[in-house]
Amino acid sequence: MSPSKQPASTSFKAPDSSRLQLDEQGRLRHFLTTEGLSKDTLIEIMDAAESFSSVGNQAVKKVPVLRGKTIVNLFFENSTRTRTTFELAAKRLSADVINLNIATSAAAKGESILDTIRNLEAMHADMFVVRHSDSGAAHFIARHVAPHVSVINAGDGQHAHPTQAMLDMFTIRRVKKQFTNLKVAIIGDILHSRVARSQIHALNTLGAKEVRVIAPKTLLPSDTNSLGVHVYGDLKTGLKGVDVIVMLRLQRERMSGALLPSEHEYFQCFGLTEEKLAYAKPDVMVMHPGPINRGVEMDAAVADGKLSVILQQVANGIAVRMAVMTLTLGPNRTVIDADNY
């Protein structure tokens, strides 16, 4: 199913997500969505990312944790940044990485997803990093892989993009130190954004004081009310007293027709400028998952301004992906005493 044919209001629910993601000991086995994961698990991911963040400072930017493991980046949909940071994360962990762009590969020849998976398993793959335009694709693969194989969702349709959400949480925690006093505004195309969904679940689990979404009605999903957010239709009102601003990319490639009047008009109402930024708290941090449409979602002056943490997000993305890969692939069954080794 091509994304444009997908009903715009689809909200993908996987009832067994948490059962599928965790093993019998409650440890991460796959990482598919932030929905249903405990606060402890989210904190564990951020703590591990914190320790991996020093690897980038080494002359040899590598640790031998996943030496000998084979990680397959299975991208059914293009994404340069996400694929690159997953690839770098795997390489910094000393894993072997294979990048498969399925759009130009086996699927084009008519091979089914499961046949592709079975073939890669026969080549002793240990992990699949999956990006797909269909909601639920990573869940589907996770349900069918061999017991030793882990699956990481690198974005599925309009459903979830959990590593992006966790790198955003990690970035927020590094700057603001905690979540409980924070008012966070997510602005823009909530409807098509898997990032927004994953962020909302994570922010609520981590105990953020208030999560707001600011968007035109046409870009809100039908189930907004059940997400635990406050909805604002006006940017200035919505920004009042906010600690964190998360801008979303206008997903022009997923829009079918009349959801927006024009990009120019969108920018007039929902584009972030320095003038509108002044309505938020003076120490507000501005985030964007990239790639930015400058002059559509935000002014260049805001994107490059001193409140922007957009490039820190990219750097943090590598550490968070290293953390998720290590936590899902490591047996991690026994807590060992590091002092007696």
Place this chain on the structure above:
Amino acid sequence: MQTDLVSIDINAIVDAMADDLASQMKQKGVDKPLMIGVHTGGLWIAEKLHQKLALSKPLGEIDISFYRDDFTRIGLNPKVKPSRMPCDVEGEHIILVDDVLFTGRTVRAALNEIFDYGRPDSVTLVVLVDRGARELPLHADIVGLKLDLSPKKQVKLTGPVPLALETNRID
């Protein structure tokens, strides 16, 4: 599991180690070494030594969890801390400090990690306790206390205030 406290004066031992270390550094002609403590117990000892010797370069700290040789058996240590190297290790004389020298695997992992930061001119190993039962061909240059324990016994430094040594019997 039976836990016993080893009744020793750790501060006195660390004082003696500091004197030993100072004279060894002098002998080697090293005046500005870079001290690195291994998380967590090694770092406690390193902090004390660093202070006593009044070293000019800031203290480095490493967590060797990512360099362990048993990740595939036990996975990631959930309490892993970030490593902090305050300056370039290239061409430095390193003083590596750990609390307990046992199998030698921690030291092996620490050396690997240090060499991923650069190529030091030398590494001197300082440990509070050498408890024997080595599995790798390594020795310490400065040893605070030698204990002759069966491999079934564990030694653990608790702290940071006060520092104390305990032994456990694993049955």
